[in-house]
Amino acid sequence: xxxxxxxxxxxxxxxxxxxxxxxxxxxxxxxxxxxxxxxxxxxxxxxxxxxxxxxxxxxxxxxxxxxxxxxxxxxxxxxxxxxxxxxxxxxxxxxxxxxxxxxxxxxxxxxxxxxxxxxxxxxxxxxxxxxxxxxxxxxxxxxxxxxxxxxxxxxxxxxxxxxxxxxxxxxxxxxxxxxxxxxxxxxxxxxxxxxxxxxxxxxxxxxxxxxxxxxxxxxxxxxxxxxxxxxxxxxxxxxxxxxxxxxxxxxxxxxxxxxxxxxxxxxxxxxxxxxxxxxxxxxxxx
Numbered sequence: 315x316x317x318x319x320x321x322x323x324x325x326x327x328x329x330x331x332x333x334x335x336x337x338x339x340x341x342x343x344x345x346x347x348x349x350x351x352x353x354x355x356x357x358x359x360x361x362x363x364x365x366x367x368x369x370x371x372x373x374x375x376x377x378x379x380x381x382x383x384x385x386x387x388x389x390x391x392x393x394x395x396x397x398x399x400x401x402x403x404x405x406x407x408x409x410x411x412x413x414x415x416x417x418x419x420x421x422x423x424x425x426x427x428x429x430x431x432x433x434x435x436x437x438x439x440x441x442x443x444x445x446x447x448x449x450x451x452x453x454x455x456x457x458x459x460x461x462x463x464x465x466x467x468x469x470x471x472x473x474x475x476x477x478x479x480x481x482x483x484x485x486x487x488x489x490x491x492x493x494x495x496x497x498x499x500x501x502x503x504x505x506x507x508x509x510x511x512x513x514x515x516x517x518x519x520x521x522x523x524x525x526x527x528x529x530x531x532x533x534x535x536x537x538x539x540x541x542x543x544x545x546x547x548x549x550x551x552x553x554x555x556x557x558x559x560x561x562x563x564x565x566x567x568x569x570x571x572x573x574x575x576x577x578x579x580x581x582x583x584x585x586x587x588x589x590x591x592x593x594x595x596x597x598x599x600x
Contacts, residue, residue, distance in 0.1 A: 361387060361396050368403065377411030380404075398424075402433055405440060414444040438469040439478040446485055449492060456496050462489050487526070494524035498533060505540060514540045531557060535566035542573055551578045558582055 368383035384404035388397045401424045408417035421441045428434060442465035448458045466486040470479055501516030517540065520533040534557040541550035554570040561567050571579060 361391055361394070364390070365396070365400075368400075368407075372407060372410075375410075377407045378413070380407040381411070381413070381416070398428060398431065401427075402437060402440075405437070409440055409444055412447070414448060417441075417444050435469065435473040435476040435478055438465070438472065439476070439482060442466045442469055442482060442485070446489065449489065456493060459489055459493055459496075463493070490524055491527045491529065494520050494527040494529040494533075497524075498529050498536075501533070501536060505536060505543075510540050510543050531561045531564045531566040534561075535570045538570040538573060547575075547578070550574070551581070554578070555582050555585060558586060562586070 364383050364387045368380045371380035381404045384400040387400035391397050405417045405420035421437050424437050445462035445465050466482045469482045497516050497520045501513045504513035517533040517536045520529055537553045538550045557567045
């Protein structure tokens with residue numbers, strides 16, 4: 315999946331604006347310094363040059379070079395506020411250059427060293443994006459998808475009021491839908507090849523684990539198919555009734571309904587009428 319980089323550009327501009335303020339402050343300080351502060355002026359100028367080069371490399375989309383400059387800031391000035399900022403900016407540069415492994419190493423170190431930093435929530439968000447961008451097709455291994463879910467959950471739980479929490483929640487929902495799709499793909503494979511019990515386990519897993527995803531109606535329908543294949547008509551009817559109650563206008567319910575015998579269909583219709591009348595009575599004013 316490749317999404318979220320436009321919003322990251324905005325986040326970068328926010329970080330960059332802070333860096334610019336620091337640069338202006340540093341330049342004014344250097345101009346006012348005299349005598350014994352000559353050595354400090356030299357050191358400060360070196361930081362300024364490194365940041366200017368790093369920012370230029372970012373704007374030129376030379377992300378590897380930008381990362382190198384930010385790492386150099388950290389190496390030369392390990393105890394300054396520039397060093398802390400450079401760690402995060404270096405990780406951001408690696409992320410933009412799709413060097414996710416390097417970015418993740420930097421982000422883990424930043425989170426460990428600066429858990430209470432102002433931009434800690436962004437570090438968690440960027441870490442989640444590094445996994446999210448590597449999510450593969452549902453037919454492939456989903457280890458990266460699971461890591462993305464865990465990273466997104468970490469951000470949401472630690473920083474529920476963060477400006478990144480809403481986007482993280484949306485991405486988590488998409489990621490869970492992706493995982494459910496993987497289970498559905500495996501379940502259909504088993505069902506088509508006669509491994510009915512294995513298919514049932516997969517479809518039940520989707521229903522139990524990914525209740526809010528778009529795959530639940532199909533999972534219920536596939537259970538109806540699987541139970542009928544095994545001759546378990548009562549179990550098939552019960553699942554179809556659940557499908558009809560929760561997704562009455564869904565195409566998967568219509569397909570399940572067609573699989574039932576006439577007696578089962580009538581029973582479902584009768585139960586639906588009872589439910590509808592009950593709901594109508596509850597909604598009527600006294």
